[in-house]
Amino acid sequence: MKFLLLSAFLAAGYACKLDGVTRANEETWVARKMFTMRCVINKDSSWKTEVVGCASPTGAEVPIGGQVIEEGIVYSCNRGEDGRINYRKAMHPTTFCEGHQLGDTWIHNKNFNRSCSERGLFVVNCLTDSGAFIPLNGQVTEGPVLFKCTEESNGTVLLHRGRALEKVNLQKLALSKLKENIPLEPQMPFVEPTTVALPTLLPEVTTAAVVELASTEAATQVPVETTTAIEVTESTTALETSSFVEEATTVSVESTTETEVQPGEVPTLAAPAEPLPPIAIDPVQPPTVGVSLNKPEGPKPPGIRPPAVMARPEPPVEEDNTIQQVVPASDVISEAVFPQETVEPVTSQPIHIVHPPAIRPPPGFSHSGMSCLDEGVVRQPEDTWVVEGKFRKTCTEQGAVRVLECLIDDQTPMPVNTDRMVGQRLHRCWRQGDQVFYEARDLPKRRRHF
Incomplete structure (x- = not known):
């Protein structure tokens, strides 16, 4: 009896501690409004967190292997071959394809x-x-x-x-x-x-990994999400009355008036605004009309002052009654892969660090309540943090994780796409495509010859 009471007391003393929050055994919660997590305490006093399902934006439970349809959006939750939980968001065809x-x-x-x-x-x-x-x-x-x-x-x-x-x-x-x-x-x-x-919707895939720890002091992280880019692009006009508005087509053809000139007739030219100056004509070289041919021999004709150009009257402005309507674009959701970051310790050997590409949602995205999930930690927009002591990251309002700068040490930041010498050591930080690279190497010392 005493042994059972002691075991119960010890079990009650252990809990899942994650992000400053203590979770009891078998307690469930929703992480990042997508995954349903559960705290599991093993018999050897170790604990872990595991994904037991998904959740829709309204909080509806989406079991693993099932799906839920809300407002024409299909939310599905499946387990991949690697054991990760895939959270997918796609449009329902009968809702967004005009019944097709x-x-x-x-x-x-x-x-x-x-x-x-x-x-x-x-x-x-x-x-x-x-x-x-x-x-x-x-x-x-x-x-x-x-x-x-x-x-x-x-x-x-x-x-x-x-x-x-x-x-x-x-x-x-x-x-x-x-x-x-x-x-x-x-x-x-x-x-x-x-x-x-026209809408272009890509399915959203969010994955989470389940990791079991054997130590009571170690903490299992929140699932590592591989894709977080979600964008909703909307454009509205004063004429818009529904989600899809018929496109207005217009045709405008210019009319050109041409004057027929009969043989032998001389067209009547408009009188200039001021009298033309006298034209000096070389008796040897006749004046040229139209395109001047530059001949090497003979004197060149004197320059002719062009007459003053009469201002063309502006045509009356016609009121454009054409109605142009813009159809708002639907949700645009991109899918990407977020590989793991590898960092080597700083030694005398060259260090080459490759940061994974930043998760960038399409332009124009705006979504309230968006947050970032980086290395098992949920970040809020405009938060900044340091990873492995070499990269300073931030969370954008679109839920994207982006590298702001590299760090030589805690007191020496280094902007991206710059080089810096510290003693005999060259530090480089640059962005190539969607990846950020950091490299530190010792330069060879110059030998003096006597």
């Missing part, structure tokens, strides 16, 4: 070819008014109209319509421009864009 199923392709608003996939709704290509194929970032001329289909970096697809350049008689164009005192410049087609923003 996965793999369906259809024409939307006559000029856009859409498709439905697990990553969401996206545009495959554009179409002309007659149904001709226009590849993304390509253009097609159909009659007098030039169609151009472009895709922006944020997933927005733009369909431009404009007047195609025609072959115009240069002489007639020059005479027409000369009458109006307009410089002869190449005329560009007038383009009126039609904008459509």
